[in-house]
Amino acid sequence: MTRQRAVTRRNRWIPFQRRAAARSPVAHMRWRLALAATILLAGATRPARAQNPADRTVAIVVHPETMVSELTSTQLRSIFLAEQQFWPDHSRITLLVRAPVAVEREVVLSRIYRMDEAQFRQYWIAKMFRAEVATGPKIVYSTEMAQELVTAIRGAITFVPASQVGPGMKVLAIDGRKPGEPGYPLN
Amino acid sequence: MRFLRLIPGLVLVLVPTSHVVAQAPIDGPRFQPMGFGDVSYIFADGQAEGFLVGQLVGQLTAALTDRLTIFTEVSGTARSDGYALDIERLFLRYDFADVFKLSAGRYHSPISYWNTAYHHGLWLQTTTSRPGMIRFGSRLIPVHFVGILAEGTIAPGALGLNYALGLGNGRGANIARAGDAGDVNDNRAVTFAINWRPSSLQGFQAGVGAYIDHVPSGDTEPELRERILSAHIAWTPGTPEFIAEYARVSHAPDIAGADFEHTHALYAQASWGLRGAAAGFRPYARIENINASPVDAAFTPLGGDYDAVVAGLRWDFALLAALKAELRRERAGDGERSNSFVVQASFAIAALSGGAM
Numbered sequence: 001m002t003r004q005r006a007v008t009r010r011n012r013w014i015p016f017q018r019r020a021a022a023r024s025p026v027a028h029m030r031w032r033l034a035l036a037a038t039i040l041l042a043g044a045t046r047p048a049r050a051q052n053p054a055d056r057t058v059a060i061v062v063h064p065e066t067m068v069s070e071l072t073s074t075q076l077r078s079i080f081l082a083e084q085q086f087w088p089d090h091s092r093i094t095l096l097v098r099a100p101v102a103v104e105r106e107v108v109l110s111r112i113y114r115m116d117e118a119q120f121r122q123y124w125i126a127k128m129f130r131a132e133v134a135t136g137p138k139i140v141y142s143t144e145m146a147q148e149l150v151t152a153i154r155g156a157i158t159f160v161p162a163s164q165v166g167p168g169m170k171v172l173a174i175d176g177r178k179p180g181e182p183g184y185p186l187n
Numbered sequence: 188m189r190f191l192r193l194i195p196g197l198v199l200v201l202v203p204t205s206h207v208v209a210q211a212p213i214d215g216p217r218f219q220p221m222g223f224g225d226v227s228y229i230f231a232d233g234q235a236e237g238f239l240v241g242q243l244v245g246q247l248t249a250a251l252t253d254r255l256t257i258f259t260e261v262s263g264t265a266r267s268d269g270y271a272l273d274i275e276r277l278f279l280r281y282d283f284a285d286v287f288k289l290s291a292g293r294y295h296s297p298i299s300y301w302n303t304a305y306h307h308g309l310w311l312q313t314t315t316s317r318p319g320m321i322r323f324g325s326r327l328i329p330v331h332f333v334g335i336l337a338e339g340t341i342a343p344g345a346l347g348l349n350y351a352l353g354l355g356n357g358r359g360a361n362i363a364r365a366g367d368a369g370d371v372n373d374n375r376a377v378t379f380a381i382n383w384r385p386s387s388l389q390g391f392q393a394g395v396g397a398y399i400d401h402v403p404s405g406d407t408e409p410e411l412r413e414r415i416l417s418a419h420i421a422w423t424p425g426t427p428e429f430i431a432e433y434a435r436v437s438h439a440p441d442i443a444g445a446d447f448e449h450t451h452a453l454y455a456q457a458s459w460g461l462r463g464a465a466a467g468f469r470p471y472a473r474i475e476n477i478n479a480s481p482v483d484a485a486f487t488p489l490g491g492d493y494d495a496v497v498a499g500l501r502w503d504f505a506l507l508a509a510l511k512a513e514l515r516r517e518r519a520g521d522g523e524r525s526n527s528f529v530v531q532a533s534f535a536i537a538a539l540s541g542g543a544m
Binding site (some may be wrong): 083084102118119121135136 | 219250253284344
């Protein structure tokens with residue numbers, strides 16, 4: 001009993017991993033796996049901008065049947081501000097906006113809306129209050145959700161990281177330039 | 188004029204039957220609830236002091252299809268003997284296109300910037316109170332309009348011209364209220380407003396409005412012809428804010444050769460959103476003046492002129508809540524100047540569709 005207490009006391013001063021390794025090979029392997037998983041998780045949850053600066057390029061995508069392939073910056077701003085609510089073929093524009101924290105939302109708020117988060121909220125609340133729109137933009141919580149809805153809802157428009165444009169999504173040129181081209185305005 | 192009286196009825200038929208060509212949203216009808224409220228503490232010369240529960244306003248919008256929408260707004264206002272419930276807005280609108288949207292119901296009158304931009308949304312406005320010229324219960328400018336309204340945006344974006352053209356009941360027997368239960372005479376009111384709001388100038392708006400009606404002036408007097416002209420300019424993008432509005436309200440007895448009597452009203456308000464360590468704070472000031480015609484039968488109860496100077500500080504201490512402290516020095520008619528100090532907490536209850544913003 002006394003000897004067991006002495007071993008326990010000594011182990012307090014041994015680094016945790018050495019203690020784990022000392023227990024058994026299986027425990028050692030588990031510890032390494034846990035460490036690897038922690039590193040992977042930390043990398044996955046880190047903001048995308050830290051991973052790849054190219055992810056800050058935002059593509060404007062629309063439903064594939066939308067009869068528009070290019071917008072000017074003024075038209076784009078007018079659509080995102082809901083000043084223009086119909087496409088030229090008279091179909092209703094459905095605006096899909098990423099929920100906060102996403103990097104592409106930051107880009108769109110600064111480049112298209114020219115607002116911070118508080119101003120963005122106040123803008124839409126005022127817009128709904130004045131009955132200029134029936135509801136605010138539809139909120140999407142992931143790029144996958146944006147991809148799914150923009151291809152399902154006729155007249156939908158949204159934005160996704162240019163590196164994650166999926167099949168079936170129609171990418172619009174802005175001021176005559178596609179994402180990745182020099183002078184593209186949504187970087 | 189008989190043709191004008193038929194138009195509202197035709198529109199009431201047109202709006203609901205138009206929805207047969209509209210598509211239901213892919214996820215069914217969409218509902219957008221929203222609310223505003225406030226609590227104040229008032230120190231005032233010669234007036235009741237203490238806590239004041241302001242208005243609790245609830246708004247519910249239902250997009251039944253991608254073009255057909257119902258807007259509703261009700262308010263509960265504290266009175267000395269309880270609460271007064273009121274229908275503020277209730278209308279059915281069909282959106283044909285950006286340039287043409289048609290609706291029928293009860294609206295905020297489109298002839299005043301403040302009236303349409305803020306109305307009961309106290310949290311939306313910088314100050315604790317509305318300018319005197321557009322105050323609730325005022326007889327000066329009709330704040331509500333019951334009838335039909337055509338509105339739209341001409342060339343959204345670069346040009347950004349918005350218009351509203353309405354035909355309705357006009358003022359009620361109490362001219363401070365809209366004719367909710369029918370027109371008090373055979374003359375429908377006509378209102379028109381046009382605003383310039385280019386998307387390249389975020390927060391900028393300039394516009395003019397007009398309102399034409401016949402209003403009752405009592406049992407024995409002839410009715411009054413009413414003409415209201417208004418103009419405004421507003422810049423509310425963020426750091427600086429500037430709003431200035433002017434209205435000329437004119438009345439003349441409805442008899443041949445009678446001249447119009449004019450009442451002039453204006454206000455100008457400026458504020459500045461602080462940055463850095465003081466972010467969230469916004470000092471503001473406003474001047475107001477009403478120069479009422481002393482012989483206008485419609486405004487006799489106004490008691491003459493009104494002027495006020497307002498200064499205050501707004502603090503947005505949370506995302507949808509603000510605390511405002513305001514000092515007001517005002518004079519109505521030939522009375523003494525009075526001072527009041529108001530501390531007010533105002534808030535909004537709102538979320539974009541999907542439950543988050």
